[in-house]
Amino acid sequence: xxxxxxxxxxxxxxxxxxxxxxxxxxxxxxxxxxxxxxxxxxxxxxxxxxxxxxxxxxxxxxxxxxxxxxxxxxxxxxxxxxxxxxxxxxxxxxxxxxxxxxxxxxxxxxxxxxxxxxxxxxxxxxxxxxxxxxxxxxxxxxxxxxxxxxxxxxxxxxxxxxxxxxxxxxxxxxxxxxxxxxxxxxxxxxxxxxxxxxxxxxxxxxxxxxxxxxxxxxxxxxxxxxxxxxxxxxxxxxxxxxxxxxxxxxxxxxxxxxxxxxxxxxxxxxxxxxxxxxxxxxxxxxxxxxxxxxxxxxxxxxxxxxxxxxxxxxxxxxxxxxx
Amino acid sequence: xxxxxxxxxxxxxxxxxxxxxxxxxxxxxxxxxxxxxxxxxxxxxxxxxxxxxxxxxxxxxxxxxxxxxxxxxxxxxxxxxxxxxxxxxxxxxxxxxxxxxxxxxxxxxxxxxxxxxxxxxxxxxxxxxxxxxxxxxxxxxxxxxxxxxxxxxxxxxxxxxxxxxxxxxxxxxxxxxxxxxxxxxxxxxxxxxxxxxxxxxxxxxxxxxxxxxxxxxxxxxxxxxxxxxxxxxxxxxxxxxxxxxxxxxxxxxxxxxxxxx
Numbered sequence: 322x323x324x325x326x327x328x329x330x331x332x333x334x335x336x337x338x339x340x341x342x343x344x345x346x347x348x349x350x351x352x353x354x355x356x357x358x359x360x361x362x363x364x365x366x367x368x369x370x371x372x373x374x375x376x377x378x379x380x381x382x383x384x385x386x387x388x389x390x391x392x393x394x395x396x397x398x399x400x401x402x403x404x405x406x407x408x409x410x411x412x413x414x415x416x417x418x419x420x421x422x423x424x425x426x427x428x429x430x431x432x433x434x435x436x437x438x439x440x441x442x443x444x445x446x447x448x449x450x451x452x453x454x455x456x457x458x459x460x461x462x463x464x465x466x467x468x469x470x471x472x473x474x475x476x477x478x479x480x481x482x483x484x485x486x487x488x489x490x491x492x493x494x495x496x497x498x499x500x501x502x503x504x505x506x507x508x509x510x511x512x513x514x515x516x517x518x519x520x521x522x523x524x525x526x527x528x529x530x531x532x533x534x535x536x537x538x539x540x541x542x543x544x545x546x547x548x549x550x551x552x553x554x555x556x557x558x559x560x561x562x563x564x565x566x567x568x569x570x571x572x573x574x575x576x577x578x579x580x581x582x583x584x585x586x587x588x589x590x591x592x593x594x595x596x597x598x599x600x601x602x603x604x605x606x607x608x609x610x611x612x613x614x615x616x617x618x619x620x621x622x623x624x625x626x627x628x629x630x631x632x633x634x635x636x637x638x639x640x641x642x643x644x
Numbered sequence: 645x646x647x648x649x650x651x652x653x654x655x656x657x658x659x660x661x662x663x664x665x666x667x668x669x670x671x672x673x674x675x676x677x678x679x680x681x682x683x684x685x686x687x688x689x690x691x692x693x694x695x696x697x698x699x700x701x702x703x704x705x706x707x708x709x710x711x712x713x714x715x716x717x718x719x720x721x722x723x724x725x726x727x728x729x730x731x732x733x734x735x736x737x738x739x740x741x742x743x744x745x746x747x748x749x750x751x752x753x754x755x756x757x758x759x760x761x762x763x764x765x766x767x768x769x770x771x772x773x774x775x776x777x778x779x780x781x782x783x784x785x786x787x788x789x790x791x792x793x794x795x796x797x798x799x800x801x802x803x804x805x806x807x808x809x810x811x812x813x814x815x816x817x818x819x820x821x822x823x824x825x826x827x828x829x830x831x832x833x834x835x836x837x838x839x840x841x842x843x844x845x846x847x848x849x850x851x852x853x854x855x856x857x858x859x860x861x862x863x864x865x866x867x868x869x870x871x872x873x874x875x876x877x878x879x880x881x882x883x884x885x886x887x888x889x890x891x892x893x894x895x896x897x898x899x900x901x902x903x904x905x
Contacts, residue, residue, distance in 0.1 A: 325766065325770060326738055326741075326742065326760065326766040326767075326769035326770045326773065326782070327760045327763070327766035327770075328760075329738055329760070329782065329783055330738060330739070330742055330758065330759050330760025330766060330769075331758055331760040331761070334758040334759065334760070506755065506756055506758075507755045509758045509759060510754055510755040510756060510757055510758060510759060511742075511743060511746035511747070511751045511752060511753075511754045511755075511757070511759050511762075511765075512752065512753055512754055512755035513755065513759070514735070514739060514742065514743035514746065514759050515743055515746075515747060515752055517732065517734070517735060517739075517743075518732050518735070518740075518743055521731075521732035521733050521734055521735060522730050522731065522732055522733070524694070524726075524730055525726070525730035525731065525732065525801070526732075527694075527713075527714040527715050527718075528692065528694075528714060528718065528723070528724055528726075528730070528802075529718060529723075529744045529747060529748075529801060529802075529804070529805055530715045530718030530719050530747055530748065530752075530805060531715055531747055531752065532713070532715045532716075533715065
């Protein structure tokens with residue numbers, strides 16, 4: 322019965338059996354489903370973007386309606402870097418992450434003040450401002466036409482990005498996995514625990530000596546960097562960046578994804594991304610005009626019924642759910 | 645050790661604390677009493693930096709900490725508990741203590757190792773869980789715990805920070821009678837050089853515990869002195885204890901009486 326603190330604590334961070342299995346399948350998927358490489362690529366990028374939001378939303382309790390600001394910053398930085406400096410994707414990726422983190426550092430000053438409502442407005446405004454900047458600076462960004470003429474070099478000097486997206490999907494999956502491992506470490510660490518403490522009770526977090534504002538800024542910068550990586554992947558694998566990377570829909574989509582998959586759980590972002598993207602793909606091929614209606618209906622049902630019950634059909638009729 | 649001089653806090657037109665001066669020496673066992681609304685909790689909020697004083701100065705170990713951020717005061721050894729539980733509801737008691745101890749041991753920025761990866765932290769957690777009878781429930785989410793357990797966790801968190809100055813805001817409020825003694829015993833068993841300021845309504849506890857007392861009324865200090873002086877002070881009897889009867893310390897001023905006031 323009695324366990325030591327160490328054993329209990331370490332158990333929650335230990336690798337579950339299904340995790341390596343999941344990632345093996347994911348990494349193999351561009352080959353197993355080679356005709357679907359493009360959507361796999363998209364899912365990997367959106368999943369990474371969603372988890373980056375979960376870092377601040379689910380784990381730290383910072384609300385944001387403008388996380389696309391960092392996605393867009395990463396996308397444009399990577400695209401411009403490839404066009405103007407050098408076409409190597411990995412260097413471009415690092416550059417994009419750096420630039421987005423920098424933007425995150427500036428924005429973090431604004432999210433430390435005010436209430437949740439203020440933060441929603443401020444983050445939304447930031448992404449809109451950046452979108453307008455990208456629009457106005459058309460000599461650099463191509464404005465509404467998007468940034469064209471981006472030519473990506475081969476990955477690691479060997480693997481060319483092909484038309485079918487196999488290289489692209491493998492690249493995005495690898496980067497997502499690599500960053501996922503970092504984030505998995507982070508949320509299970511003492512640092513991650515202090516973030517959750519801040520989320521649960523900021524007053525008490527302060528009262529046990531956690532420098533709350535510093536922590537908030539740190540994770541915000543980190544999250545911005547990850548979102549920037551997602552943006553870079555997006556631009557690099559499509560050799561294009563357009564204004565819609567800053568769009569409100571992007572920020573809203575990943576919020577929905579976290580609602581679908583569950584916030585404050587790393588695989589929530591991934592599950593949500595898979596469900597959301599597949600739903601979008603399948604529904605829009607059935608009914609190209611009205612697919613958002615069905616997505617909306619699904620979300621209403623999900624929220625009203627609760628995720629727990631929705632994935633346990635045997636609890637739908639009669640009987641009480643054994644939670 | 646801790647010294648507050650002339651603390652004034654006004655909220656708009658209301659003066660919550662008025663020119664309060666309080667000194668805690670090393671190893672003090674000091675009680676702060678007074679009727680509800682006397683400004684006791686406001687004073688704690690001022691001392692810990694949750695509120696900024698309108699006027700006055702706070703010194704800790706000879707350093708002016710009046711404008712210091714709350715977490716920095718904790719780093720300097722001043723830790724408090726809350727009258728209303730302030731816990732991390734979705735975390736377990738074990739996680740709560742592990743993160744608190746990690747932060748105290750300086751692992752707060754460590755993001756590469758798991759939370760249970762530091763031996764010194766987990767050993768200290770085992771010890772605290774044992775001491776506060778939380779071992780049985782250590783893996784349950786805090787919001788599912790019984791009130792008494794949560795109250796114990798509230799105190800355990802503070803002690804996990806190894807305070808040199810401990811401010812206890814009604815620590816046993818709502819704790820079942822059986823666990824009260826135990827809790828106070830833990831507090832009493834703190835190292836002799838830890839200074840403790842106790843806010844409490846239960847007069848039995850107060851007179852058992854305190855070597856020195858301060859009585860606050862309407863935001864101001866009415867009187868400060870040793871328990872005997874306080875118990876026999878006519879002013880205190882009039883405003884706080886409510887009657888002019890002859891009362892002795894500890895035995896005759898019961899908790900029940902104090903609550904009635």
